[in-house]
Amino acid sequence: MSASIEHAAVVRRAPGPTTIPFGPQHPVLPEPLHFDLVLEDEKVVGVVPQVGYIHRGLELLIDKRDFPDYVHVAERICGICSFMHGMGYCESVEGLFATIVPDRARWLRTFWCELERVQSHLLWLGLAADALGFENLFMATWRARELVVDVAEETAGGRVIFGSAIVGGVSRDPDDETLKRCLAAMRDVRAETLRLADVMIREPTVRHRLDGVGTLSHDDAYILGAVGPMLRASGHDYDVRSRNYAAYGEIEWKSVVETAGDSMARALVRIREIEQSFAILDRVVATMPAGPVSVPVRGMPPKGESWVRLEQPRGEVLYYVRSNGTRQLERFRVRTPTFANIPAMVAAFKGSSLADVPTIALTIDPCISCTER
Amino acid sequence: MREQIDGKAIETIVETIEVASLLGRVSALRAAGWRIVQILGISTDATIELSYSFGLGHEMRVFRFNAAGEVSVPSITPIFPGAYLYENELRDLFGVQIQCISVDWLGKVYDVAADRPFSRIKVTLPSSEGGRP
Amino acid sequence: MSTLEKSPWLIHYDASSCNGCDIEVLACLTPVYDAERFGCIVTGDPKQADILLVTGSVNNLNEPVLKNIYEQMPEPRAVVAIGACAYSGGVFADCYNVKGGIAKVIPVDVFVPGCAARPEAILDGVVRAAGLLAERRRAMGRGKRGTVTEGEAS
Numbered sequence: 001m002s003a004s005i006e007h008a009a010v011v012r013r014a015p016g017p018t019t020i021p022f023g024p025q026h027p028v029l030p031e032p033l034h035f036d037l038v039l040e041d042e043k044v045v046g047v048v049p050q051v052g053y054i055h056r057g058l059e060l061l062i063d064k065r066d067f068p069d070y071v072h073v074a075e076r077i078c079g080i081c082s083f084m085h086g087m088g089y090c091e092s093v094e095g096l097f098a099t100i101v102p103d104r105a106r107w108l109r110t111f112w113c114e115l116e117r118v119q120s121h122l123l124w125l126g127l128a129a130d131a132l133g134f135e136n137l138f139m140a141t142w143r144a145r146e147l148v149v150d151v152a153e154e155t156a157g158g159r160v161i162f163g164s165a166i167v168g169g170v171s172r173d174p175d176d177e178t179l180k181r182c183l184a185a186m187r188d189v190r191a192e193t194l195r196l197a198d199v200m201i202r203e204p205t206v207r208h209r210l211d212g213v214g215t216l217s218h219d220d221a222y223i224l225g226a227v228g229p230m231l232r233a234s235g236h237d238y239d240v241r242s243r244n245y246a247a248y249g250e251i252e253w254k255s256v257v258e259t260a261g262d263s264m265a266r267a268l269v270r271i272r273e274i275e276q277s278f279a280i281l282d283r284v285v286a287t288m289p290a291g292p293v294s295v296p297v298r299g300m301p302p303k304g305e306s307w308v309r310l311e312q313p314r315g316e317v318l319y320y321v322r323s324n325g326t327r328q329l330e331r332f333r334v335r336t337p338t339f340a341n342i343p344a345m346v347a348a349f350k351g352s353s354l355a356d357v358p359t360i361a362l363t364i365d366p367c368i369s370c371t372e373r
Numbered sequence: 374m375r376e377q378i379d380g381k382a383i384e385t386i387v388e389t390i391e392v393a394s395l396l397g398r399v400s401a402l403r404a405a406g407w408r409i410v411q412i413l414g415i416s417t418d419a420t421i422e423l424s425y426s427f428g429l430g431h432e433m434r435v436f437r438f439n440a441a442g443e444v445s446v447p448s449i450t451p452i453f454p455g456a457y458l459y460e461n462e463l464r465d466l467f468g469v470q471i472q473c474i475s476v477d478w479l480g481k482v483y484d485v486a487a488d489r490p491f492s493r494i495k496v497t498l499p500s501s502e503g504g505r506p
Numbered sequence: 507m508s509t510l511e512k513s514p515w516l517i518h519y520d521a522s523s524c525n526g527c528d529i530e531v532l533a534c535l536t537p538v539y540d541a542e543r544f545g546c547i548v549t550g551d552p553k554q555a556d557i558l559l560v561t562g563s564v565n566n567l568n569e570p571v572l573k574n575i576y577e578q579m580p581e582p583r584a585v586v587a588i589g590a591c592a593y594s595g596g597v598f599a600d601c602y603n604v605k606g607g608i609a610k611v612i613p614v615d616v617f618v619p620g621c622a623a624r625p626e627a628i629l630d631g632v633v634r635a636a637g638l639l640a641e642r643r644r645a646m647g648r649g650k651r652g653t654v655t656e657g658e659a660s
Contacts, residue, residue, distance in 0.1 A: 031520050031528065032568065048476065052483035053568045054522040056601040057490055064600055076597050079526025079622055123529065126536075142536035149533075160526040160622045224455035225409045243431055307385075318411055318426075335411040343455030369525045372483065484567045487602045 017045060022357060031368040033361065035349075042353045047346045055372040062321075062332035067093055067301055068167050070332065077334060078370040079160045080120050081312045083112045086165035088310050088319040089332070091245065093167050095306030096323050099297055103247075103289045105169035110247040111179070111284045112156055112164065113310075114277040119148045120313035121274045122193065124365045125200065128267065131362045132206055137196060144192045151182040169294025179285045190278045197271040201264075210264040214348040214360035217261060226344035227337050228315020229273070230364060233258045233265035240311035251283050263363040270313075270365070300325055312337055314365055336370035387424075387435040392446055395425070398436055399449050402427050407434070409449075412459035414467045416441075416493040421467050425449070440469045441494060450475035458482070466491040513545025514636045517555035517579070521572055521608060522598075523562025526622030527589040531559055534632075539625040541632060552578035557635045558612075559628075561588045563595040564605045576612045582642030584635035587614045588628055590621040597621065 023034035032053040038046030061073050074089035075082045087109055094101060101109075126141035149159050155174040156162040164172045174182075200206055216226070221234035231238055232255065239255035241248045256272045258265035301323040308319045315337030322331040345364045352360055390398060410426040410433065421441040427434050440446050448471055449456050461482040463469045468489040520528050534541045535548060549555050552575045564572065576585065587608050590596030595604045608614060615638050618631040 031525065032571070052481075052485070053565075053571070054520070054562070055483040055485060055565065055567075055603050056522055056563075056598045057485065057487075057603045058598055058601055060490065060602060061598075061600055073597055076524040076526065076621075079524045079529055082524075082526065123532075139537050142533065143538055146533065146536070146538040158622075159624065160529050222408055223403075223453065225453065226455075238430075316410075320413060322415060331415045333411075333413050333415075335413075339458060340411075340455075342458055367525065369523065483603070485603050490602045 016040070033366055033368050037354065037357065039354060042355070044349050044352050044354060044357065047349045049342055049346060051368070051372050053372070054369050058373050059332050059334070063328045063330065066327045067329050068297070070329070071165060071167065075161055075163065075165070077336070077373060078367050080123065080367055081116060081314070081370070082160060083116050083156070083162040083165060084310055084312050084317070085334070086162070087113070088308055088317060088334070090165050090167045091308040092306050092319040092321045093301065094297070095308060096301045096304055096321060097297055099168055099295060101169050102292045102295060104173070104291045105293045106247045107284055107288045108170045108173070108293060109165070110251065111281060112152070112162060113246065114280045114284065115148060115152055116162070117277045117313045118274055119145060119152065121270045122148065124270060125197065128359070128362045129200060131358050132209055134200070134206065137200060141196055144189050144196065147185060147189045151186060154178065155182060166294060168297040171294070173293045176288065179288065183282060183285050186278065186281070193274055197274070201268065201271065207264065209356065209359050210267055210363070211262060213263045213356050214352050214363065215260070215262045216344055216348045220347050221261065221344055224343040224347055225340050227340045228312070229266055229269040230315065230341050230344055232256060233269045234261035235259040240309050240316045243309060245308070245310060247284065251280060251287065253280050263360055266363040300327060301329065314338055314367055314370070315341065334373065336367070336373070338367045338371040341366070342371065385433045385435060387437055390436050390438055392438050392440070392444055395436065395438070396447050396449065396452065399425065399452050402434070403452050405429070409453040409456055412456065412463060414463050414469065414491065416467055416491055418493060421469055421492065421494065423463065423469065444470065446471045448472060448474045468492050514556040514632070514639055515554055516546050516548050516557050516559055516632070517550070517552055517575065518548060518559045519572060519575055521560055521562040521568045522565055522604065523589065523591055527561035530622050530625050530628060531561065531588065534625045534628050539629060541629060544633060544636065546632060553580065555579050556583060556639055557632060558583065558585045559588055560585065560592050560608050563591045563598065564608055564611050565603050566605070569605070569611050572608065572611055582639050582646060584615045584638045585612055586616045586618060586631045586635050588618045588631065589623045590619070593617050
């Protein structure tokens with residue numbers, strides 16, 4: 001019985017690559033993100049992302065819904081950028097109709113876009129702090145974020161799914177007094193956010209885990225197709241807001257660029273963008289024109305195709321629609337920022353140590369629900 | 374094709390090309406500093422139209438061709454290594470024959486419940502109700 | 507009052523949700539809604555968890571993961587299905603890769619309504635599940651197994 005054991009040679013495993021799974025149910029991420037990490041000792045030498053836990057196939061719902069009703073599905077591509085998804089779909093359909101949206105609707109769209117960016121970046125700041133073991137910073141950030149979410153609820157009607165984008169404009173029109181009151185409420189959030197971000201970037205233990213970790217070179221970021229803060233942290237000045245959609249052409253703003261390409265640079269880009277977004281919100285409310293907030297979009301969409309690019313908190317997103325002349329569009333496609341960032345994320349992991357994988361994953365701010373649709 | 378920015382439509386160059394010239398055209402774009410934006414698939418009853426979009430600053434160019442049936446499409450991952458997700462997606466969801474993708478999930482990128490759910494080609498679909506129980 | 511009722515530990519699994527409900531679950535744990543005042547802690551280990559919070563609907567890939575988490579949890583346990591998707595698939599019910607609500611895979615005790623579910627509703631669901639846990643604990647019979655009776659202790 002024991003003969004086989006006695007004769008078995010005990011061989012110390014030769015040093016070589018080991019594959020270990022990371023995820024899908026991982027405490028650092030609320031979403032099921034799954035990588036197979038190939039390790040040599042503690043060093044990551046290869047990464048294979050495994051997706052599909054959240055794939056729903058929602059692009060195919062486009063021919064089961066009338067085009068104005070699909071906004072509800074588009075908003076639920078992802079709960080973090082819900083307004084921008086709804087608005088991107090609406091803008092692409094407006095492109096088919098060649099509809100011109102009223103000025104106030106453009107300003108309100110800008111307002112909600114920036115509100116969403118603040119909300120999303122604060123969410124990221126909290127999760128990143130939590131991944132770094134900085135639990136009270138996580139709690140404090142999310143407390144500040146709740147005030148932003150309250151403003152979203154008061155102005156748009158929803159906390160996470162805003163529900164205010166419609167084809168032809170927006171469905172809600174908060175009056176100027178409400179907007180000014182919301183801005184005043186957000187001054188506290190702004191000061192608190194600056195304080196928290198300052199704590200985060202000055203803390204030596206945080207710097208130790210972010211400085212020089214997960215570096216993505218200038219060329220790699222571009223060739224691998226990275227977008228958003230990931231691309232800008234590697235020194236590329238590419239922000240889709242410079243295409244001047246919504247009201248960005250009439251409001252002063254500047255894209256945030258860092259050059260180091262490491263985890264710290266990505267964190268700094270987002271932190272500076274929070275501050276920038278607060279400033280844009282101020283300017284949007286100060287220059288908000290009066291007038292109607294939507295125009296009716298009636299009838300069948302003309303045959304054709306149209307696409308729109310927007311800058312989401314995670315980067316460039318692309319919406320494409322094609323119409324065959326009926327109420328149900330033929331094809332809807334969204335290329336989300338995390339989808340474009342996955343190859344660059346894999347490149348950032350390579351050469352890092354196993355212990356750094358969760359923090360690098362968070363500095364990329366992945367949104368899996370977007371990616372898999 | 375036009376891109377919409379608040380009523381102002383921006384024309385984009387869309388070129389219909391031959392599959393055989395794909396790699397050559399894509400290499401030329403990369404050499405000129407363009408980056409990959411997306412690969413899009415659209416299926417009708419008889420065709421699967423692939424659109425490869427590339428961006429340079431605010432400009433965009435699109436290469437388009439039909440890849441239905443037995444058309445063998447070369448992978449562009451030797452030129453743009455980040456394109457593997459798009460190509461796996463096209464193969465699994467549309468059934469496009471893409472050859473030699475650098476990172477290959479062998480038909481399981483999403484592990485979906487239906488066979489080629491995005492393809493509407495009548496002949497090759499095994500049954501109308503794919504996998505929804 | 508049993509300790510389970512006083513401090514249920516939570517485990518959260520996102521089964522193909524759009525993130526909306528997941529954000530609200532996280533919001534519940536942070537200071538404004540503060541589920542920790544009920545003694546809740548989120549754990550990543552199913553064997554330490556009493557209440558399973560599930561958002562989103564089931565597909566082929568996450569079905570075994572969800573079952574696995576549920577089966578590893580010790581009795582008594584409770585499942586809270588959060589949001590419209592976890593009930594029926596919600597807005598995505600017609601998608602080809604959505605099998606439907608999570609009740610198709612594991613028994614659900616509390617359904618929380620909403621798309622996305624509001625934090626107040628989620629808190630209410632957790633509190634109800636904690637009540638159920640205490641009931642189940644009593645029904646299982648306290649002290650039958652694994653406890654030390656007086657006399658043996660010394």
